[in-house]
Amino acid sequence: QVQLVESGGGLVQAGGSLRLSCAASGRTYKTYYMAWFRQGTGKEREFVAAINWSGDRTYYADSAEGRFTISRDNAKGTLYLQMNSLKPEDTAVYYCAAENAPILPGSRWGDVDYWGKGTLVTVSS
Numbered sequence: 001q002v003q004l005v006e007s008g009g010g011l012v013q014a015g016g017s018l019r020l021s022c023a024a025s026g027r028t029y030k031t032y033y034m035a036w037f038r039q040g041t042g043k044e045r046e047f048v049a050a051i052n053w054s055g056d057r058t059y060y061a062d063s064a065e066g067r068f069t070i071s072r073d074n075a076k077g078t079l080y081l082q083m084n085s086l087k088p089e090d091t092a093v094y095y096c097a098a099e100n101a102p103i104l105p106g107s108r109w110g111d112v113d114y115w116g117k118g119t120l121v122t123v124s125s
Contacts, residue, residue: 001026001027001114002024002025002026002028002029002032002098002114003024003025003026003114004022004023004024004096004097004098004114004115004116005022005023005096005116005117006020006021006022006094006095006096006116006117006118006119007020007021007022007023007119008020008021008119009093009094009119009120009121010120010121010122011122011123011124012086012121012122012123012124013123013124014086014087014088014123014124014125015085015086016086016123017082017083017084017085017086018083018086018121019080019081019082019083020036020080020081020083020094020096020119020121021078021079021080022034022036022078022079022080022081022096022116023077023078024077024078024079024096024098025077028100029077029098030053030074030077031053031100032053032098032099032100032114033050033051033052033053033098033099033100033101033102033103034050034051034072034079034096034097034098034103035047035048035049035050035051035070035096035097035098035099035103035107035112036048036049036050036068036070036079036081036094036095036096036097037094037095037097037109037112038090038092038093038094038095038121039092039093039095039118040089040091040092040093041092043092044109045095045109046061047061047103047104047105047106047107047108048060048061048063048064048068048081048094049061049064049068049069049070049081050070050102050103050104050105050107051070051071051072051079052102053074055071055072055074058070058071059103059104059105060105061105063089063090067083067084067085067086068081068082068083068084069081069082069084070082079096081094083121086121086123087123088123088124088125089123090121090123091121091122091123092120092121093118093119093120093121094118094119094120094121095115095116095117095118096115096116097109097112097114097115097116098112098113098114099111099112099113099114100113
């Protein structure tokens with residue numbers, strides 16, 4: 001079992017930055033792929049970014065490439081998402097995810113077993 005708790009969401013103006021954190025616990029999360037997904041109002045939950053267990057491979061959705069950075073600190077049990085140059089269309093609930101298999105661009109929420117409860121990011125124009 002893996003437990004995930006997100007934090008760091010909030011209200012920010014367009015062009016601003018936020019850093020999301022996800023505290024992970026459980027016996028084997030350090031060997032899991034971890035990722036961020038997001039779900040806007042009335043939209044399907046979508047892939048944002050993912051990272052492999054060692055942190056040396058990262059993957060991004062086109063919408064996040066060049067603006068967001070995913071990282072992890074296994075010693076601290078924490079996953080991060082640094083979000084810069086935020087846009088109103090980034091407004092969504094952001095979810096931390098973990099899976100004992102690759103999470104890649106194109107992965108759907110049904111492919112992932114472990115989820116946090118989400119943190120809301122609102123970007124005002």
